[in-house]
Amino acid sequence: MNQTKKRKLEHLDICANQNVEEGTTWLEHTKLVPDALTKLNPTQIDTSTTLLGKKLRAPLVISAITGGVEEAGKINRDLAGIAEQLGIGFGVGSQRAMIEHSETWETFYVREQAPTTLVLGNVGAVNNYSAEQILNAMQKIKADAMCMHLNVAQELAQPEGDTSFEHCLENIKAASKKLPVVAKETGCGINKQNALALKDAGVKAIDVGGRGGTSWIKVEALRKGAGYAPIEWGIPTAASILETQVGVQLIATGGIRSGIQTAKAIALGADSAGLALPVLRWYYKNGKEGVKQGLEQMILELKTTMALTGSKDIKALKNSNIVVNGPLFEWCQSRNIDVTRLGNR
Numbered sequence: 001m002n003q004t005k006k007r008k009l010e011h012l013d014i015c016a017n018q019n020v021e022e023g024t025t026w027l028e029h030t031k032l033v034p035d036a037l038t039k040l041n042p043t044q045i046d047t048s049t050t051l052l053g054k055k056l057r058a059p060l061v062i063s064a065i066t067g068g069v070e071e072a073g074k075i076n077r078d079l080a081g082i083a084e085q086l087g088i089g090f091g092v093g094s095q096r097a098m099i100e101h102s103e104t105w106e107t108f109y110v111r112e113q114a115p116t117t118l119v120l121g122n123v124g125a126v127n128n129y130s131a132e133q134i135l136n137a138m139q140k141i142k143a144d145a146m147c148m149h150l151n152v153a154q155e156l157a158q159p160e161g162d163t164s165f166e167h168c169l170e171n172i173k174a175a176s177k178k179l180p181v182v183a184k185e186t187g188c189g190i191n192k193q194n195a196l197a198l199k200d201a202g203v204k205a206i207d208v209g210g211r212g213g214t215s216w217i218k219v220e221a222l223r224k225g226a227g228y229a230p231i232e233w234g235i236p237t238a239a240s241i242l243e244t245q246v247g248v249q250l251i252a253t254g255g256i257r258s259g260i261q262t263a264k265a266i267a268l269g270a271d272s273a274g275l276a277l278p279v280l281r282w283y284y285k286n287g288k289e290g291v292k293q294g295l296e297q298m299i300l301e302l303k304t305t306m307a308l309t310g311s312k313d314i315k316a317l318k319n320s321n322i323v324v325n326g327p328l329f330e331w332c333q334s335r336n337i338d339v340t341r342l343g344n345r
Protein backbone atom coordinates (compact mmCIF):
# COMPACT_ATOMS: atom_id res chain seq x y z
CA MET A 1 0.00 0.00 0.00
CA ASN A 2 1.43 3.40 -0.93
CA GLN A 3 2.03 6.22 1.56
CA THR A 4 -1.01 8.33 0.51
CA LYS A 5 -3.43 5.40 0.82
CA LYS A 6 -2.02 4.40 4.21
CA ARG A 7 -2.41 7.97 5.46
CA LYS A 8 -6.03 8.16 4.21
CA LEU A 9 -6.98 5.04 6.16
CA GLU A 10 -5.22 6.28 9.30
CA HIS A 11 -7.08 9.61 9.02
CA LEU A 12 -10.46 7.87 8.75
CA ASP A 13 -9.69 5.63 11.70
CA ILE A 14 -8.40 8.41 13.97
CA CYS A 15 -11.27 10.78 13.09
CA ALA A 16 -13.88 8.09 13.65
CA ASN A 17 -12.52 6.91 17.01
CA GLN A 18 -10.53 9.60 18.80
CA ASN A 19 -11.10 13.08 20.15
CA VAL A 20 -9.96 15.20 17.22
CA GLU A 21 -11.88 18.41 17.88
CA GLU A 22 -10.23 21.49 19.36
CA GLY A 23 -11.38 24.93 20.53
CA THR A 24 -14.83 26.32 19.77
CA THR A 25 -16.39 28.04 16.77
CA TRP A 26 -17.27 31.17 18.80
CA LEU A 27 -20.80 30.88 17.40
CA GLU A 28 -21.72 30.66 21.11
CA HIS A 29 -20.71 34.34 21.21
CA THR A 30 -23.52 35.26 18.83
CA LYS A 31 -27.22 35.52 19.66
CA LEU A 32 -29.98 35.57 17.08
CA VAL A 33 -32.65 38.07 18.10
CA PRO A 34 -35.99 36.29 18.70
CA ASP A 35 -39.15 37.58 16.98
CA ALA A 36 -42.09 37.10 19.38
CA LEU A 37 -44.50 38.26 16.68
CA THR A 38 -43.28 35.86 14.01
CA LYS A 39 -46.03 34.68 11.66
CA LEU A 40 -44.10 31.58 10.65
CA ASN A 41 -43.92 27.96 11.72
CA PRO A 42 -41.25 25.54 10.47
CA THR A 43 -43.48 24.09 7.70
CA GLN A 44 -43.70 27.53 6.11
CA ILE A 45 -39.96 28.06 5.80
CA ASP A 46 -38.10 27.92 2.48
CA THR A 47 -34.46 26.87 3.00
CA SER A 48 -33.55 26.72 -0.70
CA THR A 49 -30.54 28.61 -1.97
CA THR A 50 -28.11 28.77 -4.87
CA LEU A 51 -24.47 27.86 -4.30
CA LEU A 52 -21.90 27.97 -7.09
CA GLY A 53 -24.71 28.12 -9.61
CA LYS A 54 -26.52 25.03 -8.31
CA LYS A 55 -29.86 25.15 -6.57
CA LEU A 56 -29.86 23.46 -3.15
CA ARG A 57 -32.92 22.61 -1.05
CA ALA A 58 -30.98 23.44 2.14
CA PRO A 59 -27.82 25.51 2.66
CA LEU A 60 -25.61 22.57 3.63
CA VAL A 61 -22.61 20.81 2.14
CA ILE A 62 -21.11 17.48 3.18
CA SER A 63 -17.47 18.62 3.20
CA ALA A 64 -14.52 16.75 1.76
CA ILE A 65 -13.77 13.55 3.64
CA THR A 66 -12.18 10.87 1.53
CA GLY A 67 -11.31 9.03 -1.68
CA GLY A 68 -8.49 7.00 -3.20
CA VAL A 69 -9.03 3.64 -1.50
CA GLU A 70 -11.80 1.10 -2.06
CA GLU A 71 -13.64 1.70 1.23
CA ALA A 72 -13.47 5.44 0.53
CA GLY A 73 -15.22 4.94 -2.82
CA LYS A 74 -18.16 3.30 -1.08
CA ILE A 75 -18.32 6.07 1.55
CA ASN A 76 -18.30 8.74 -1.18
CA ARG A 77 -21.03 7.02 -3.20
CA ASP A 78 -23.24 6.46 -0.15
CA LEU A 79 -22.85 10.03 1.14
CA ALA A 80 -23.36 11.57 -2.31
CA GLY A 81 -26.61 9.61 -2.67
CA ILE A 82 -27.89 11.14 0.56
CA ALA A 83 -26.80 14.63 -0.56
CA GLU A 84 -28.84 14.12 -3.74
CA GLN A 85 -31.90 12.92 -1.78
CA LEU A 86 -31.77 15.92 0.55
CA GLY A 87 -30.79 18.44 -2.12
CA ILE A 88 -27.55 19.52 -0.43
CA GLY A 89 -23.97 19.77 -1.72
CA PHE A 90 -21.29 17.08 -1.58
CA GLY A 91 -17.50 17.34 -1.65
CA VAL A 92 -15.07 14.47 -2.35
CA GLY A 93 -11.76 14.24 -0.49
CA SER A 94 -8.40 15.22 -1.95
CA GLN A 95 -7.99 13.89 -5.50
CA ARG A 96 -4.22 13.74 -5.10
CA ALA A 97 -4.51 9.95 -5.01
CA MET A 98 -6.29 10.00 -8.36
CA ILE A 99 -3.88 12.45 -9.99
CA GLU A 100 -0.93 10.32 -8.92
CA HIS A 101 -2.60 6.90 -9.38
CA SER A 102 -5.17 7.37 -12.13
CA GLU A 103 -6.73 3.92 -11.55
CA THR A 104 -8.28 5.21 -8.30
CA TRP A 105 -10.48 7.77 -10.10
CA GLU A 106 -13.69 5.79 -9.63
CA THR A 107 -13.44 6.13 -5.83
CA PHE A 108 -14.16 9.85 -6.42
CA TYR A 109 -16.85 9.42 -9.07
CA VAL A 110 -20.28 10.03 -7.54
CA ARG A 111 -22.28 11.49 -10.43
CA GLU A 112 -24.40 8.36 -10.75
CA GLN A 113 -25.52 8.69 -7.13
CA ALA A 114 -25.72 12.50 -7.32
CA PRO A 115 -26.80 13.35 -10.87
CA THR A 116 -28.17 16.82 -10.15
CA THR A 117 -26.82 18.26 -6.91
CA LEU A 118 -23.66 20.30 -6.33
CA VAL A 119 -20.54 18.10 -6.41
CA LEU A 120 -17.17 19.60 -5.45
CA GLY A 121 -13.80 18.13 -6.38
CA ASN A 122 -10.72 18.69 -4.20
CA VAL A 123 -6.96 19.20 -4.51
CA GLY A 124 -4.32 20.78 -2.28
CA ALA A 125 -3.15 24.25 -3.31
CA VAL A 126 0.26 23.22 -1.98
CA ASN A 127 0.53 20.27 -4.36
CA ASN A 128 1.55 22.48 -7.30
CA TYR A 129 -0.66 20.77 -9.87
CA SER A 130 -1.06 22.66 -13.13
CA ALA A 131 -4.38 24.26 -14.01
CA GLU A 132 -4.80 21.58 -16.73
CA GLN A 133 -4.32 18.76 -14.21
CA ILE A 134 -6.89 20.33 -11.90
CA LEU A 135 -9.35 20.86 -14.76
CA ASN A 136 -8.91 17.22 -15.82
CA ALA A 137 -9.49 16.03 -12.24
CA MET A 138 -12.72 18.05 -12.17
CA GLN A 139 -13.95 16.89 -15.56
CA LYS A 140 -13.10 13.23 -14.96
CA ILE A 141 -15.52 13.09 -12.03
CA LYS A 142 -17.98 15.62 -13.58
CA ALA A 143 -17.72 17.93 -10.57
CA ASP A 144 -19.22 21.44 -10.68
CA ALA A 145 -16.20 23.18 -9.13
CA MET A 146 -12.88 22.37 -7.46
CA CYS A 147 -12.01 23.07 -3.85
CA MET A 148 -8.33 23.97 -3.53
CA HIS A 149 -7.52 23.35 0.09
CA LEU A 150 -5.14 25.37 2.23
CA ASN A 151 -3.70 23.47 5.20
CA VAL A 152 -0.39 25.02 6.19
CA ALA A 153 -0.61 23.97 9.85
CA GLN A 154 -1.50 20.38 8.92
CA GLU A 155 1.42 20.11 6.50
CA LEU A 156 3.74 21.37 9.26
CA ALA A 157 2.27 18.92 11.76
CA GLN A 158 2.50 16.00 9.34
CA PRO A 159 5.82 14.14 9.40
CA GLU A 160 5.74 13.69 5.60
CA GLY A 161 4.10 17.12 5.03
CA ASP A 162 4.78 19.31 2.02
CA THR A 163 6.17 22.54 3.43
CA SER A 164 6.91 24.51 0.23
CA PHE A 165 4.07 27.01 0.46
CA GLU A 166 5.34 29.71 -1.89
CA HIS A 167 3.09 28.93 -4.88
CA CYS A 168 -0.33 28.36 -3.24
CA LEU A 169 -1.88 31.67 -4.29
CA GLU A 170 -0.38 31.47 -7.80
CA ASN A 171 -1.74 27.93 -8.18
CA ILE A 172 -5.20 29.11 -7.15
CA LYS A 173 -5.00 32.05 -9.55
CA ALA A 174 -3.90 29.88 -12.49
CA ALA A 175 -6.70 27.35 -11.84
CA SER A 176 -9.31 30.10 -11.40
CA LYS A 177 -8.65 31.22 -14.98
CA LYS A 178 -9.80 27.82 -16.28
CA LEU A 179 -12.43 26.53 -13.84
CA PRO A 180 -14.59 27.52 -10.84
CA VAL A 181 -12.43 27.34 -7.71
CA VAL A 182 -13.40 27.29 -4.03
CA ALA A 183 -10.50 28.24 -1.74
CA LYS A 184 -10.94 26.03 1.32
CA GLU A 185 -9.21 26.06 4.68
CA THR A 186 -9.43 22.88 6.70
CA GLY A 187 -9.71 24.07 10.32
CA CYS A 188 -7.53 27.16 10.83
CA GLY A 189 -9.75 29.77 9.14
CA ILE A 190 -9.17 32.48 6.54
CA ASN A 191 -8.48 36.10 7.40
CA LYS A 192 -9.62 39.28 5.66
CA GLN A 193 -6.37 39.91 3.79
CA ASN A 194 -6.36 36.27 2.60
CA ALA A 195 -9.96 36.66 1.44
CA LEU A 196 -9.18 39.81 -0.53
CA ALA A 197 -6.16 38.13 -2.16
CA LEU A 198 -8.26 35.06 -3.02
CA LYS A 199 -11.03 37.22 -4.49
CA ASP A 200 -8.43 39.02 -6.56
CA ALA A 201 -7.09 35.62 -7.69
CA GLY A 202 -10.54 34.90 -9.12
CA VAL A 203 -12.03 32.29 -6.76
CA LYS A 204 -15.80 31.77 -7.00
CA ALA A 205 -16.22 30.96 -3.31
CA ILE A 206 -14.35 30.65 -0.03
CA ASP A 207 -14.88 27.85 2.49
CA VAL A 208 -13.64 29.45 5.71
CA GLY A 209 -12.78 26.08 7.34
CA GLY A 210 -12.45 27.72 10.76
CA ARG A 211 -11.33 26.50 14.18
CA GLY A 212 -13.74 24.76 16.53
CA GLY A 213 -14.27 21.42 14.81
CA THR A 214 -11.86 18.82 13.46
CA SER A 215 -8.28 19.88 14.13
CA TRP A 216 -5.80 18.46 11.64
CA ILE A 217 -3.01 19.51 13.92
CA LYS A 218 -4.51 17.21 16.55
CA VAL A 219 -5.08 14.40 14.06
CA GLU A 220 -1.46 14.53 12.93
CA ALA A 221 -0.26 14.70 16.56
CA LEU A 222 -2.28 11.53 17.24
CA ARG A 223 -0.44 9.84 14.35
CA LYS A 224 2.63 10.57 16.49
CA GLY A 225 4.76 11.83 13.67
CA ALA A 226 7.76 14.09 13.93
CA GLY A 227 6.08 17.27 12.63
CA TYR A 228 4.93 20.16 14.80
CA ALA A 229 2.28 22.88 14.82
CA PRO A 230 0.66 24.45 17.90
CA ILE A 231 -2.52 22.60 18.89
CA GLU A 232 -4.32 25.82 19.89
CA TRP A 233 -4.28 27.48 16.52
CA GLY A 234 -6.67 29.05 14.07
CA ILE A 235 -9.43 31.61 13.58
CA PRO A 236 -12.70 30.34 15.06
CA THR A 237 -15.33 29.78 12.38
CA ALA A 238 -17.58 32.68 13.48
CA ALA A 239 -14.65 35.13 13.38
CA SER A 240 -13.53 33.83 9.99
CA ILE A 241 -17.02 34.37 8.52
CA LEU A 242 -16.85 38.00 9.66
CA GLU A 243 -13.27 38.37 8.33
CA THR A 244 -14.17 37.11 4.87
CA GLN A 245 -17.04 39.42 3.87
CA VAL A 246 -15.44 40.39 0.57
CA GLY A 247 -18.27 39.70 -1.88
CA VAL A 248 -17.64 36.09 -2.91
CA GLN A 249 -19.88 33.21 -1.87
CA LEU A 250 -19.01 31.78 1.54
CA ILE A 251 -19.25 28.29 2.95
CA ALA A 252 -18.90 28.10 6.74
CA THR A 253 -17.20 24.87 7.76
CA GLY A 254 -15.40 23.95 10.98
CA GLY A 255 -17.34 22.73 14.01
CA ILE A 256 -20.83 23.20 12.56
CA ARG A 257 -22.91 20.61 14.42
CA SER A 258 -26.52 21.90 14.49
CA GLY A 259 -29.18 23.75 12.56
CA ILE A 260 -28.96 26.64 15.01
CA GLN A 261 -25.25 27.01 14.30
CA THR A 262 -26.05 26.88 10.58
CA ALA A 263 -28.60 29.69 11.02
CA LYS A 264 -26.09 31.78 12.99
CA ALA A 265 -23.37 31.25 10.36
CA ILE A 266 -25.77 32.46 7.66
CA ALA A 267 -26.94 35.46 9.69
CA LEU A 268 -23.25 36.39 10.14
CA GLY A 269 -22.76 36.37 6.36
CA ALA A 270 -22.21 32.82 5.09
CA ASP A 271 -24.20 31.43 2.15
CA SER A 272 -24.08 27.85 3.33
CA ALA A 273 -22.62 25.72 6.10
CA GLY A 274 -20.50 22.59 5.69
CA LEU A 275 -19.66 19.66 7.94
CA ALA A 276 -17.44 16.60 7.80
CA LEU A 277 -16.72 14.87 11.14
CA PRO A 278 -20.34 14.32 12.30
CA VAL A 279 -21.21 12.86 8.89
CA LEU A 280 -18.35 10.38 9.09
CA ARG A 281 -19.35 9.37 12.61
CA TRP A 282 -23.07 9.00 11.78
CA TYR A 283 -22.02 6.85 8.85
CA TYR A 284 -19.81 4.53 10.89
CA LYS A 285 -22.42 4.25 13.64
CA ASN A 286 -25.68 3.85 11.74
CA GLY A 287 -24.81 3.78 8.02
CA LYS A 288 -26.63 5.77 5.37
CA GLU A 289 -29.79 5.97 7.48
CA GLY A 290 -27.81 7.50 10.37
CA VAL A 291 -26.42 10.20 8.07
CA LYS A 292 -29.84 10.95 6.60
CA GLN A 293 -31.40 11.27 10.06
CA GLY A 294 -28.58 13.48 11.34
CA LEU A 295 -28.86 15.86 8.41
CA GLU A 296 -32.68 15.90 8.47
CA GLN A 297 -32.53 16.83 12.15
CA MET A 298 -30.18 19.73 11.30
CA ILE A 299 -32.56 20.94 8.58
CA LEU A 300 -35.49 20.79 11.03
CA GLU A 301 -33.48 22.78 13.58
CA LEU A 302 -32.60 25.32 10.89
CA LYS A 303 -36.26 25.73 9.87
CA THR A 304 -37.34 26.08 13.50
CA THR A 305 -34.67 28.69 14.18
CA MET A 306 -35.68 30.59 11.05
CA ALA A 307 -39.33 30.58 12.15
CA LEU A 308 -38.33 31.86 15.60
CA THR A 309 -36.44 34.77 14.03
CA GLY A 310 -39.26 35.54 11.56
CA SER A 311 -37.06 34.63 8.55
CA LYS A 312 -39.17 33.06 5.81
CA ASP A 313 -36.24 32.25 3.53
CA ILE A 314 -32.43 32.30 3.39
CA LYS A 315 -32.36 35.87 2.12
CA ALA A 316 -34.37 37.00 5.15
CA LEU A 317 -32.13 34.96 7.48
CA LYS A 318 -29.06 36.66 6.00
CA ASN A 319 -30.63 39.99 6.99
CA SER A 320 -31.90 38.92 10.40
CA ASN A 321 -30.61 40.51 13.59
CA ILE A 322 -27.69 38.86 15.33
CA VAL A 323 -25.76 40.20 18.30
CA VAL A 324 -22.03 39.57 18.61
CA ASN A 325 -20.54 39.50 22.11
CA GLY A 326 -17.62 38.32 24.25
CA PRO A 327 -14.28 37.42 22.66
CA LEU A 328 -15.82 37.50 19.18
CA PHE A 329 -16.80 41.13 19.69
CA GLU A 330 -13.30 41.95 20.98
CA TRP A 331 -11.73 40.16 18.03
CA CYS A 332 -13.83 42.24 15.64
CA GLN A 333 -12.95 45.47 17.45
CA SER A 334 -9.24 44.80 17.27
CA ARG A 335 -9.53 43.70 13.63
CA ASN A 336 -11.58 46.78 12.73
CA ILE A 337 -14.63 44.78 11.64
CA ASP A 338 -17.90 46.63 12.27
CA VAL A 339 -20.46 44.24 13.76
CA THR A 340 -22.77 46.78 15.41
CA ARG A 341 -25.04 46.94 12.33
CA LEU A 342 -25.65 43.15 12.51
CA GLY A 343 -27.75 43.51 15.65
CA ASN A 344 -30.03 46.17 14.29
CA ARG A 345 -30.85 45.71 10.61
Ligand SMILES: Cc1cc2nc3c(=O)[nH]c(=O)nc-3n(C[C@H](O)[C@H](O)[C@H](O)COP(=O)(O)O)c2cc1C
Pocket: 011, 012, 015, 063, 064, 065, 066, 092, 093, 094, 122, 147, 149, 184, 185, 186, 187, 209, 212, 213, 214, 253, 254, 255, 256, 274, 275, 276, 277, 278, 280
Ligand atom coordinates in the same frame (compact mmCIF):
# COMPACT_ATOMS: atom_id res chain seq x y z
C1 LIG B 1 -11.67 12.12 7.82
C2 LIG B 1 -11.59 13.49 7.21
C3 LIG B 1 -10.89 13.66 6.02
C4 LIG B 1 -10.78 14.93 5.42
N1 LIG B 1 -10.14 15.06 4.22
C5 LIG B 1 -10.12 16.26 3.59
C6 LIG B 1 -9.56 16.39 2.28
O1 LIG B 1 -9.09 15.44 1.69
N2 LIG B 1 -9.58 17.63 1.71
C7 LIG B 1 -10.09 18.73 2.35
O2 LIG B 1 -10.12 19.82 1.78
N3 LIG B 1 -10.63 18.62 3.59
C8 LIG B 1 -10.65 17.42 4.20
N4 LIG B 1 -11.23 17.31 5.46
C9 LIG B 1 -11.63 18.54 6.15
C10 LIG B 1 -13.13 18.79 6.11
O3 LIG B 1 -13.59 18.92 4.79
C11 LIG B 1 -13.53 20.02 6.94
O4 LIG B 1 -13.02 21.19 6.33
C12 LIG B 1 -13.00 19.97 8.37
O5 LIG B 1 -13.01 18.66 8.86
C13 LIG B 1 -13.79 20.87 9.30
O6 LIG B 1 -15.14 20.46 9.40
P1 LIG B 1 -15.72 19.57 10.64
O7 LIG B 1 -15.33 20.28 11.89
O8 LIG B 1 -17.18 19.53 10.40
O9 LIG B 1 -15.08 18.22 10.52
C14 LIG B 1 -11.37 16.06 6.06
C15 LIG B 1 -12.08 15.88 7.25
C16 LIG B 1 -12.21 14.63 7.83
C17 LIG B 1 -12.97 14.48 9.12
